[in-house]
Amino acid sequence: MGDRIVGVTAEDCAVIEEERALLVRARAAIAREEERRARQREEARRAEHTRELRSIEALRELRDEASRASADDLPALLHELGVRQQLARQTSAGALPDPAAPYFAHLRVREGAVTKDYLLGRATCLDARLDVRIVDWRVAPVSRIFYRYTEGEEFEESFPGRDVEGTVLARRIVVIDGGELVRILVGDVALVRVGDGDRERWERSGRGALSLSAGGAGTAVRPASRAASDVTALLDREQFAAVSAPPEQPLVVLGSAGSGKTTVALHRLAHVTARNPRSYPLARTEVVVPEEGLARLSRRLLAPLGAAESQVHTLDAWALARARAAFGEPFPRVWYEAPGLVASTKRHPALFDALCKRFAKAKPSSTSLRALRRRLADVLTDRAFLTSVVAASSGELPVTAVEETVRHTMLQLAEPVKKQLRSITDASKKRAVDGRALDDGTPDELAGTIDVEDLPILLFLRAFHGGALPGPSIAHLVVDEAEDFALFELFVLGRLLGDGRSVTLAGDEAQQTSPCFAGWSRAVETLGADHAVTCRLEISYRCPAPVVAVAQEILGPLATSPGRARAARDGAPVGVHAFPADAHAELFLATTLRDLVDREPQACIGVLARDAAAAVRVFGSLADVPRVRLVTRGAFTFEPGIEVAEVDAAKGLEFDYVVVPDATAAAYPATDDARRLLHVAATRASHQLWLVSGGEPTALVGAFAAGARAAHHRALDAGAGSLASSGR
Secondary structure (H helix, E strand, O other), X not given: OOOEOOOOOHHHHHHHHHHHHHHHHHHHHHHHHHHHHXXXXXXXXXXXXXXXXXXXXXXXXXXXXXXXXXXXXXXXXXXXXXXXXXXXOOOOOOOOOOOOOOOOEEEEEEEOOEEEEEEEEOOXXXXXXXXXXXXXXXXXXXXXXXXXXXXXXXXXEEEOOEEEEEEEEEEEEEEEEOOEEEEEEEXXXXXXXXXXXXXXXXXXXXXXXXXXXXXXXXXXXXXXXXXXXXHHHOOOHHHHHHHOOOOOOOEEEEEOOOOXXXXXXXXXXXXXXXXXXXXXXXXXXXXXXOOHHHHHHHHHHHHHHOOOOOEEEEHHHHHHHHHHHHHOOOOOEEEOOOOHXXXXXXXXXXXXXXXXXXXXXXXXXXXXXXHHHHHHHHHHOOHHHHHHHHHOOOOOOOXXXXXXXXXXXXXXXXXXXXXXXXXXXXXXXXEOOOOOEOOOOOHHHHOOEEEOOHHHHHHHHHHHOOOOOOOOOEOEEEEEOHHHOOHHHHHHHHHHEOOOOOEEEEEXXXXXXXXXXXXXXXXXXXXXXXXXXXXXXXXXOOOOHHHHHHHHHHHHHHOOOOOOOEEOOOOOOOEEEEEOOHHHHHHHHHHHHHHHHHHOOOOEEEEEEOOHHHHHHHHHHOOOOOOEEEOOOOOOOOOOEEEEEEOHHHOOOOEEEEEEOOOEOOOOOOOHHHHHHHHHHHOOEEEEEEEEEEOOXXXXXXXXXXXXXXXXXXXXXXXXXXXXXXOO
């Protein structure tokens, strides 16, 4: 790599030995504290046994007394009984740091004549005798110094009860795995341990070389706690400012792909709930995202942050759960595959505005599910009304959406075949010769169903007219990939928020893949958080410079701020390969991916196709490649190997390598929707991106399209190359 630096200096060796010695002391302090707590538990157990014997007798006396007490004395006696039972359930002190990875950062400061070392982790352990201070970064005020100041800077901060000032003597990020020091980041230098035991050595490299092994392996997000520690330690000043924003302040986090929007949003949730668990209990926090893949990743990232109890839902799962809670059972069968035009119409801001206007004065007599479905069906079969919605969509909805929506709605309003045949008692006559239901695979199977897109609209109508939305309020809400949320969904989420309006919206309009986005001003206004402040993250930490450049080229006129997106590091060049036909492209992919898996067994590779059908075709052509998986319904594993999926399902995720197998003009024509979708695919890459086309290559890569054929001819001349070797 271009940022490799040869040799380890004497100063580097001193830093390594210092950090090793500090780790030894820290682990000893944790062991001492564990021994102390073990003794306390044993003493408490013995004392508890004695207390239990006395308590049992006392409780018996209280119950006997309560049975004989007058009505006036009974409340006081019952209160005392409850207090005693509660005291018996009290728990011991909080968890200690994990000795295998007790902390992720080291901060040394000088205050006057006193020098102190602080170790930032996710739990606290203090030992004055060993001079060890492991503090929880989420609640310790000293963490502000780590994130706000660099090594050598003077600081001045106001902590609770006192003002502090001094100098940062050392600021280091450390990676500890299995109780062993494996990596140290000091300024722009990374010290990395290679090998074990007698073969161990340390190498010095640039900060950009954060991979755990050669090439791209390990540069993508991993579910392990070690990766989460790296992420927490690497928060920059702007990101930490957003994370530590007051919980009652609604926050909008905007940034280019890979700038850390999800990281900031989830760390803010962990920060808020750790500092004030009474007002913001984890059980009443929610994270809502568009796709199952991002939901799975969010759950994995929240666990090592101490926020695993937070409720993480996809939009569909959230809407269904809330609708069932609001309307009760029996609930109609939910349809998840509405035609694209129908789904787009139901989620478009123009429909939201039209329904607000239509129902502003006409309050329904009932907010039951049946009544609201009838009202919604009336407007969805009203051609004049739908025509006005299409006209107000600024060209985003075609006129064909009117008839498509009416037809789909009429099919859903029809009586199900099952009911039509209820007079037939012979069950065998209600099934086709192949054993399937008579309506299976026909338009009749829509009868009696309700689209998943209808659920937020029905909840909106209920709340709009003052109907209650059952369930506890949300103490803190995270909406990630917010550009894919419809106004109906944001309106309902706003009604579920607690009085504090504690919410974080994260998103990027450049990654919008549906026409539901109404702009950030409308989003926060509809959510009821119009006093939100905006944090803009402008550096892409995920994508290397070549990927960022191609991504901006793909966006073209849609790039909101040309030149604003910046990469934190250089990287491997983007590979562009054009072939005459699909067969050539498939052969090339199978050969190169097999080679890449052999060369980098720890790499996570995403093969992202235009849609689900294309993903299935590509997977079929890679059937003989080892460790290849077809991802359906967002079931990403985040493990090494190859995952084939449609682009939409991968929003918010990242991979070491990303391959776009169908970068053709047919799959990605010169339209705004195609620009955004290809941009999403490209920016999932944390190490290297490859664009492969079987046929005419897409023109969206601009200046890079001309090089596609040249790359193709080079590949033919040199034979099938490897992705990994081409990136070095």
